[in-house]
Amino acid sequence: MATAAVSLAPVQKTAHARFFEAWPPLTIAALAWIAGMVATALAADVLAPYPFTALDLKARLAPAVLLGGSWAHPFGTDELGRDVLSRLIMSIRMSLLIAFFGTMIAAVLGTTIGFVAAHFRRVVEAVVLMLIDFQASMPFLIIALSVLAFMGNSLSLFVVLMGFHSWERYARITRGLTISANEQGYASAVRQLGASSLRIYGLHVLPNIASTLIVSMTLTFPETILLESGLSFLGLGVQPPLTSLGNMVGYGREYLTRAPWIMLAPSAVIVLTTLSISIVGDWLRDRLDPTLR
Amino acid sequence: MTTPLLQAAELTRHYSVRSGAWPFGRTATLRAVDGVSFTLPAGRTLGLVGESGCGKSTTAKLVLGLVPPTRGEVRVMGETLPPAGTARWRALRRSIQMVFQDPLGALDRRVPVGDQITEPLIIHRIGTPAQRRDKAVATMAAVGLKLDHFDRYPHELSGGQRQRIVLARALVLEPKLIVCDEPISALDVSIQAQVVNLLVDLQAQLGIAYLFISHDLRMIRQVSHEVAVMYLGRIVEQGEPDSLLAQPAHPYTQALISAIPTASTRTRRGRIILKGDPPNPIDLPSGCAFHTRCAFAVARCRTETPALRVMADGRRVACHLADTNSPRAVA
Amino acid sequence: MMRYLAGRVLRGLFTILLVMTFAFVVLRLSGDPALLIMTVDAPPEAIAAFRTSWGLDRPLWDQYVTYVLRAAIGDLGNSMRDGRPAIELVLDRVPATLAITIPAFLLKIGIGVPAGIYAALHRNSLADRLTMLVSVAGFTVPSFVLALVLVLVFSVKLGWLPSSGSETLAHAILPIVTLGTAGAAVIARFTRSAMLEVLGQPYIRAASAKGLTWRRVVTDHALPNAAIPTTTIIGFMIGALIAGAVVVESVFAWPGVGRLLVVAVANRDLAVVQALLIIIAATMVAANILVDLVYGWIDPRMRTRHPAGAQ
Numbered sequence: 001m002a003t004a005a006v007s008l009a010p011v012q013k014t015a016h017a018r019f020f021e022a023w024p025p026l027t028i029a030a031l032a033w034i035a036g037m038v039a040t041a042l043a044a045d046v047l048a049p050y051p052f053t054a055l056d057l058k059a060r061l062a063p064a065v066l067l068g069g070s071w072a073h074p075f076g077t078d079e080l081g082r083d084v085l086s087r088l089i090m091s092i093r094m095s096l097l098i099a100f101f102g103t104m105i106a107a108v109l110g111t112t113i114g115f116v117a118a119h120f121r122r123v124v125e126a127v128v129l130m131l132i133d134f135q136a137s138m139p140f141l142i143i144a145l146s147v148l149a150f151m152g153n154s155l156s157l158f159v160v161l162m163g164f165h166s167w168e169r170y171a172r173i174t175r176g177l178t179i180s181a182n183e184q185g186y187a188s189a190v191r192q193l194g195a196s197s198l199r200i201y202g203l204h205v206l207p208n209i210a211s212t213l214i215v216s217m218t219l220t221f222p223e224t225i226l227l228e229s230g231l232s233f234l235g236l237g238v239q240p241p242l243t244s245l246g247n248m249v250g251y252g253r254e255y256l257t258r259a260p261w262i263m264l265a266p267s268a269v270i271v272l273t274t275l276s277i278s279i280v281g282d283w284l285r286d287r288l289d290p291t292l293r
Numbered sequence: 294m295t296t297p298l299l300q301a302a303e304l305t306r307h308y309s310v311r312s313g314a315w316p317f318g319r320t321a322t323l324r325a326v327d328g329v330s331f332t333l334p335a336g337r338t339l340g341l342v343g344e345s346g347c348g349k350s351t352t353a354k355l356v357l358g359l360v361p362p363t364r365g366e367v368r369v370m371g372e373t374l375p376p377a378g379t380a381r382w383r384a385l386r387r388s389i390q391m392v393f394q395d396p397l398g399a400l401d402r403r404v405p406v407g408d409q410i411t412e413p414l415i416i417h418r419i420g421t422p423a424q425r426r427d428k429a430v431a432t433m434a435a436v437g438l439k440l441d442h443f444d445r446y447p448h449e450l451s452g453g454q455r456q457r458i459v460l461a462r463a464l465v466l467e468p469k470l471i472v473c474d475e476p477i478s479a480l481d482v483s484i485q486a487q488v489v490n491l492l493v494d495l496q497a498q499l500g501i502a503y504l505f506i507s508h509d510l511r512m513i514r515q516v517s518h519e520v521a522v523m524y525l526g527r528i529v530e531q532g533e534p535d536s537l538l539a540q541p542a543h544p545y546t547q548a549l550i551s552a553i554p555t556a557s558t559r560t561r562r563g564r565i566i567l568k569g570d571p572p573n574p575i576d577l578p579s580g581c582a583f584h585t586r587c588a589f590a591v592a593r594c595r596t597e598t599p600a601l602r603v604m605a606d607g608r609r610v611a612c613h614l615a616d617t618n619s620p621r622a623v624a
Numbered sequence: 625m626m627r628y629l630a631g632r633v634l635r636g637l638f639t640i641l642l643v644m645t646f647a648f649v650v651l652r653l654s655g656d657p658a659l660l661i662m663t664v665d666a667p668p669e670a671i672a673a674f675r676t677s678w679g680l681d682r683p684l685w686d687q688y689v690t691y692v693l694r695a696a697i698g699d700l701g702n703s704m705r706d707g708r709p710a711i712e713l714v715l716d717r718v719p720a721t722l723a724i725t726i727p728a729f730l731l732k733i734g735i736g737v738p739a740g741i742y743a744a745l746h747r748n749s750l751a752d753r754l755t756m757l758v759s760v761a762g763f764t765v766p767s768f769v770l771a772l773v774l775v776l777v778f779s780v781k782l783g784w785l786p787s788s789g790s791e792t793l794a795h796a797i798l799p800i801v802t803l804g805t806a807g808a809a810v811i812a813r814f815t816r817s818a819m820l821e822v823l824g825q826p827y828i829r830a831a832s833a834k835g836l837t838w839r840r841v842v843t844d845h846a847l848p849n850a851a852i853p854t855t856t857i858i859g860f861m862i863g864a865l866i867a868g869a870v871v872v873e874s875v876f877a878w879p880g881v882g883r884l885l886v887v888a889v890a891n892r893d894l895a896v897v898q899a900l901l902i903i904i905a906a907t908m909v910a911a912n913i914l915v916d917l918v919y920g921w922i923d924p925r926m927r928t929r930h931p932a933g934a935q
Binding site for chain 1: 357359382383386387390391393395398399400401402403404412413416417459462
Binding site for chain 1: 639647767892901909
């Protein structure tokens with residue numbers, strides 16, 4: 001019995017240690033934050049205590065609870081008496097939605113272009129590579145600003161624009177991996193069986209490169225949030241009456257001296273969210289894709 | 294005479310290659326396969342042997358229709374092989390399958406074994422899902438895989454088992470011909486014999502023909518009914534394996550056979566060491582391509598390309614000296 | 625080397641042409657610029673005059689050729705708002721931008737490179753962990769948040785520095801610090817990983833095995849090799865200087881190129897946006913060519929390409 005007890009203890013310890021090695025506390029915290037943000041975005045209508053455009057002219061620029069305000073407006077109110085917490089919740093939904101669709105558009109577009117380049121090679125590939133170089137050599141903020149200047153702003157155009165942000169990364173990854181798959185190995189083995197290209201790319205190549213693509217998404221998703229909030233901050237992104245995190249910070253800038261809580265809450269959300277996704281991305285990369293390490 | 298299963302007639306494949314950067318360099322022609330002809334009757338095995346870069350694998354790709362021939366044609370059961378990707382090609386390809394050198398590379402590591410064996414049936418739209426599964430299970434049994442391998446992944450199995458999966462994937466369509474491109478060279482020596490025996494057994498049971506490509510003359514001898522030796526895109530000697538190995542007529546064959554290692558120290562034979570590397574296939578020597586490395590070369594070899602001629606014993610040799618320089622025994 | 629350089633320049637010019645074409649196409653896709661820029665109640669003669677002055681009444685290919693040829697001699701059209709040549713408006717703002725981006729750039733390198741080297745040489749120490757933490761924050765904290773927090777602390781709470789404007793030298797401090805901090809974090813992270821990569825190489829072990837002091841190993845072997853990838857990332861930053869200044873100049877009301885871009889976009893002054901786009905592209909291209917040259921100078925493998933400098 002005694003020996004069994006002695007040998008049991010270290011086993012339990014290592015199991016504990018192994019759990020934290022696989023799930024580091026920082027990663028758990030980051031995952032929890034992301035889950036919280038997603039839940040907030042999904043249940044925004046239920047969670048928001050006030051309609052986000054509702055004015056409360058009696059309580060204009062009411063401070064947040066932590067800064068001596070009342071619980072009626074826990075995060076304070078703005079110049080028009082709108083509840084900052086409610087606006088924050090709606091902003092989280094808007095920013096996450098834009099980043100989500102932007103990332104999806106980029107991933108689908110980039111992956112498709114990568115497959116096309118790898119499939120046709122020659123001229124098509126040369127054109128794609130030229131576009132990739134072009135996109136990578138110009139800061140996207142500048143391109144985005146020019147497009148917004150030339151074509152005007154609407155929410156759908158803005159989302160599509162965010163989708164053009166990082167397509168070239170997916171295209172580059174997909175092209176490279178597809179070419180190596182096509183040249184030797186499973187893809188050519190299935191091709192010589194008589195399979196169609198759609199079957200090869202969809203059922204064989206895509207699942208094999210999916211983990212690399214997912215890791216790339218965790219890199220581009222926070223970048224898209226930052227880009228969206230930057231443009232909205234400048235007043236060139238999401239337009240009032242709609243609100244996003246960057247929009248709120250931009251608005252809060254005007255009241256920096258009198259009501260800093262207006263910009264502090266959305267700023268903190270931006271930083272914590274991008275940080276969490278980066279942490280989870282690093283962790284995923286280590287787990288899923290040893291080739292990226 | 295019945296139509297043979299597979300016929301290659303003057304099969305030629307050239308590649309244009311560019312040396313130097315565009316637009317400077319010049320284009321040259323690489324003669325990967327240069328006028329190869331052979332016939333393979335049903336249920337027989339033709340072994341293709343030669344050094345790497347001699348055009349064996351390109352010949353395999355031509356036979357499968359994966360690359361179009363520059364000249365000449367492949368006929369399967371009397372029908373010219375249509376270009377890859379066409380419906381007719383797909384239909385014909387049901388009867389020609391392929392086994393690869395590297396089984397792990399040829400398998401998708403994210404798809405269970407059973408699904409990979411079933412996949413050819415789905416691609417060619419054969420049977421119902423239940424029938425496909427039964428067929429796959431039966432084929433797995435035929436190649437010596439167990440039923441519980443069905444849901445496993447390739448990397449969970451051994452090298453020999455993986456090659457059996459590749460073989461099962463080829464067999465599930467009930468082909469008449471399997472092209473085996475160095476099917477055992479990536480396997481452990483102890484496994485090689487098992488896979489070769491399996492191939493021979495399957496031929497006896499199912500009457501499959503093999504185009505067996507290897508650089509290993511001994512392995513070729515075990516499985517082949519006929520052997521063709523290739524050098525720089527051409528067949529230099531072709532014949533029945535025992536006599537070809539015992540009494541090679543072409544100097545190149547002689548050199549290849551003398552390079553086979555023997556365990557016995559008593560029968561130390563005169564080993565022929567080839568001079569230098571094979572010539573650059575872009576810049577082939579004039580006349581007989583082998584004359585730069587041949588110990589017996591005469592002036593004629595430099596100017597005139599020898600044709601494949603039929604010898605007295607039915608063997609075919611492409612050498613000007615094949616008559617005078619009588620086949621020497623390599624004991 | 626000359627031939628290589630000529631090829632680089634040619635490719636660079638092609639990139640600029642691509643950017644110009646992009647601007648041309650997007651502008652034409654957006655509909656009629658005349659209607660975009662003029663008010664709805666503008667008299668038809670005014671719209672017609674605008675069209676003629678922009679050549680919008682001529683065929684597309686004609687417009688394109690004229691546009692490219694004019695750009696080649698430095699004529700990028702006139703501002704649609706105040707009628708001054710767009711290129712002049714942009715060039716007027718360049719000194720202000722350089723006044724904050726160059727010190728910020730020096731700050732980035734001055735902090736980022738030593739911090740990265742120190743972190744790599746003291747791997748897993750407290751200093752290393754701290755450097756990595758700050759550098760992750762540098763990536764995740766957007767520059768407008770950092771700028772506002774700095775303003776909140778140093779202008780609003782402490783009252784040490786002005787929050788916006790450009791009248792005195794003190795006005796430049798916060799913009800420079802904001803720009804420098806984020807870049808320093810990126811450079812530190814990159815330098816650290818480049819150093820760690822180099823320190824793991826066999827020749828470093830060989831150098832210490834032959835009896836060199838660790839200091840000599842680091843200065844003679846590790847640093848020169850780690851400098852090569854670090855130069856690349858720094859070079860990319862030169863090109864992105866203007867882009868990085870867009871947000872910061874807006875926050876601090878700094879009258880530079882970045883702010884001009886934001887104002888021009890908000891006003892839909894297409895000529896100015898177009899001119900900025902092309903000038904920024906040219907800066908990027910020039911910076912990349914410069915990086916290639918520096919590369920050739922610090923990396924002996926590149927030098928051997930040059931026949932005279934072989935060995």
